[in-house]
Amino acid sequence: MRSVIHVNENFSLEWTLSLSNVGSYLSIDDILSTNQRLPCRVRSPPPKLASLLSGSLPSSTLRKDQKDAGDVEISPGAKVEVPFWLLKSAGNSARHIFQMDLPSIYQESYREVFAANAWVVDLRKKSPYFYSFCCHLAKLSLSEIPAVLSTLEETFKHRLINLMESALNANKGSMLSLTARLEELEQALFRIGRNGRNSIDQWFSRMHERLEASSVGKDVHIHSQNDDVEEAGPEAPSAKRKRLGQNVEGN
Numbered sequence: 001m002r003s004v005i006h007v008n009e010n011f012s013l014e015w016t017l018s019l020s021n022v023g024s025y026l027s028i029d030d031i032l033s034t035n036q037r038l039p040c041r042v043r044s045p046p047p048k049l050a051s052l053l054s055g056s057l058p059s060s061t062l063r064k065d066q067k068d069a070g071d072v073e074i075s076p077g078a079k080v081e082v083p084f085w086l087l088k089s090a091g092n093s094a095r096h097i098f099q100m101d102l103p104s105i106y107q108e109s110y111r112e113v114f115a116a117n118a119w120v121v122d123l124r125k126k127s128p129y130f131y132s133f134c135c136h137l138a139k140l141s142l143s144e145i146p147a148v149l150s151t152l153e154e155t156f157k158h159r160l161i162n163l164m165e166s167a168l169n170a171n172k173g174s175m176l177s178l179t180a181r182l183e184e185l186e187q188a189l190f191r192i193g194r195n196g197r198n199s200i201d202q203w204f205s206r207m208h209e210r211l212e213a214s215s216v217g218k219d220v221h222i223h224s225q226n227d228d229v230e231e232a233g234p235e236a237p238s239a240k241r242k243r244l245g246q247n248v249e250g251n
Contacts, residue, residue: 029184033129034088034136037081040098042074084136102144105130106137111151118158123183130183131156159186167193
């Protein structure tokens with residue numbers, strides 16, 4: 001779903017909400033989503049990848065002579081955190097280099113929390129791209145994926161109801177704390193709902209029916225009245241000068 005909301009004639013807000021674009025090379029959101037690191041165990045020494053993964057290793061697992069070395073050796077069984085894009089590329093090789101674990105937000109402990117009350121989870125803190133990243137996980141051959149997808153669907157349904165209710169009824173004071181807990185897709189939906197509420201309020205107040213002079217027209221009108229006051233001169237009747245002055249002040 002692609003939505004374009006026109007705020008006024010000079011400014012528009014556009015949000016792409018379709019998850020069908022997951023994996024798009026030109027999608028900035030997808031790049032940020034796949035940069036999320038996943039906990040893994042090394043099954044076989046990664047060729048020429050050790051220097052990329054050494055930052056996620058605890059210093060206690062490295063020998064003293066390796067802490068400043070560019071070519072760090074990672075032994076099998078070591079725990080590392082690997083970006084998803086790298087994990088996906090390495091997983092396509094014939095060698096099974098990594099054994100991946102699900103991120104904690106998708107594991108059974110959190111799935112139970114989502115089943116109890118999905119709205120209480122701070123997705124912005126736990127997983128800013130919760131929905132789009134799960135679309136990537138769905139392509140992996142993991143036994144827990146069906147349960148994760150089922151939880152994802154129910155979570156979205158439950159949170160969407162609360163999200164739209166908040167977008168329509170939340171006051172300005174509570175909006176900041178509310179949006180700080182929403183992940184990227186939810187924030188876009190909230191902005192769309194909020195903008196729709198503002199449009200409805202303007203329609204009920206008949207703001208769209210009011211015709212106002214342009215700023216250029218207002219300036220010309222004020223300058224013309226100022227010129228009339230100057231042309232009247234100090235010898236003009238005081239009543240006329242007073243009337244012209246009041247017209248200028250009223251505008």
